[in-house]
Amino acid sequence: MHKIRSDIMLNDAIKTKQLKTTQHKNFEMINNNQQTITQLKSILDKHQQWLVITGAGVSQNSGIPTYRDEKGQWQRSRPIQHQEFVQYEDKRKRYWARSAVGWPPVARAQPNVVHYALAKLEQKGYLAGVITQNVDRLHQKAGHQQVIDLHGRLDRVQCLSCQTYECREQLQNRLLQKNPFLNQVNAEIAPDGDAHVEDQLTEQIEPVGCSQCQGILMPDVVFYGGTVPRETNEATQQLYQKSKGLLVLGSSLMVYSSFRFCKQAKQDNKPIVIINQGVTRADDLANYKFEVDCQIIEALL
Numbered sequence: 001m002h003k004i005r006s007d008i009m010l011n012d013a014i015k016t017k018q019l020k021t022t023q024h025k026n027f028e029m030i031n032n033n034q035q036t037i038t039q040l041k042s043i044l045d046k047h048q049q050w051l052v053i054t055g056a057g058v059s060q061n062s063g064i065p066t067y068r069d070e071k072g073q074w075q076r077s078r079p080i081q082h083q084e085f086v087q088y089e090d091k092r093k094r095y096w097a098r099s100a101v102g103w104p105p106v107a108r109a110q111p112n113v114v115h116y117a118l119a120k121l122e123q124k125g126y127l128a129g130v131i132t133q134n135v136d137r138l139h140q141k142a143g144h145q146q147v148i149d150l151h152g153r154l155d156r157v158q159c160l161s162c163q164t165y166e167c168r169e170q171l172q173n174r175l176l177q178k179n180p181f182l183n184q185v186n187a188e189i190a191p192d193g194d195a196h197v198e199d200q201l202t203e204q205i206e207p208v209g210c211s212q213c214q215g216i217l218m219p220d221v222v223f224y225g226g227t228v229p230r231e232t233n234e235a236t237q238q239l240y241q242k243s244k245g246l247l248v249l250g251s252s253l254m255v256y257s258s259f260r261f262c263k264q265a266k267q268d269n270k271p272i273v274i275i276n277q278g279v280t281r282a283d284d285l286a287n288y289k290f291e292v293d294c295q296i297i298e299a300l301l
């Protein structure tokens with residue numbers, strides 16, 4: 001266990017509350033000040049190269065909503081499950097109607113300071129790579145080279161019959177051409193390119209099939225209840241083996257596909273650093289926990 005300091009200054013109610021929620025954990029709680037930045041920098045210098053795991057908290061400042069609050073609890077209705085999508089046409093109609101409204105904001109979203117800071121840390125040689133749970137491709141838009149989209153990517157779809165990929169933007173045009181009423185729908189945006197479109201509207205949608213074979217199209221993302229492809233898992237293991245430590249940014253790690261890297265790092269005695277506002281599933285495994293906005297990473301440059 002790495003201990004950083006014991007005299008943490010807590011100067012506001014929020015931080016006191018955060019400490020209370022985590023005071024029995026076996027990691028050191030660290031607040032956001034210049035000393036913290038110095039400490040974080042010294043940790044990162046010591047164990048590079050790092051494997052970075054990013055989650056929704058990283059994309060939040062780009063206007064992409066998140067599923068969970070600071071306690072790791074669901075904020076919204078349950079997302080679609082893999083089997084539901086594959087098996088039921090009404091579920092797919094609902095998905096595409098909501099996606100037709102929810103996709104444009106994702107397409108327009110721009111990287112924020114965290115994405116750019118990570119890309120710079122990569123250029124400086126600090127990182128073995130990034131494994132992101134986000135499907136928005138904002139790391140790549142920021143110029144990051146070594147990124148694995150653990151849960152896939154929203155910017156393309158794949159035919160379940162002939163496996164042909166189609167660009168999501170092209171599909172968007174086909175969806176709207178066939179369903180012009182969707183141009184008029186206003187709905188609150190939800191995570192992962194979803195939107196809260198009323199069920200009576202989603203029932204009216206005419207689904208669009210594969211342009212090659214009319215097969216069922218599915219976004220190239222891993223839905224809840226779905227499986228991360230074998231090639232993706234192999235690629236993540238290669239990055240993991242190259243790394244000396246694990247840096248988690250903006251994720252509660254509630255999904256096992258990302259949490260398991262922390263279990264693995266713990267077994268291999270690789271240091272685990274978590275920067276996340278709120279609890280994470282790996283708090284008990286972490287060597288250092290920073291309950292601060294992940295924008296702190298920018299200060300390291």
Ligand SMILES: [Zn+2]
Pocket residue numbers: 159160161162163164210211212213214215
């Ligand atoms: Zn097809």
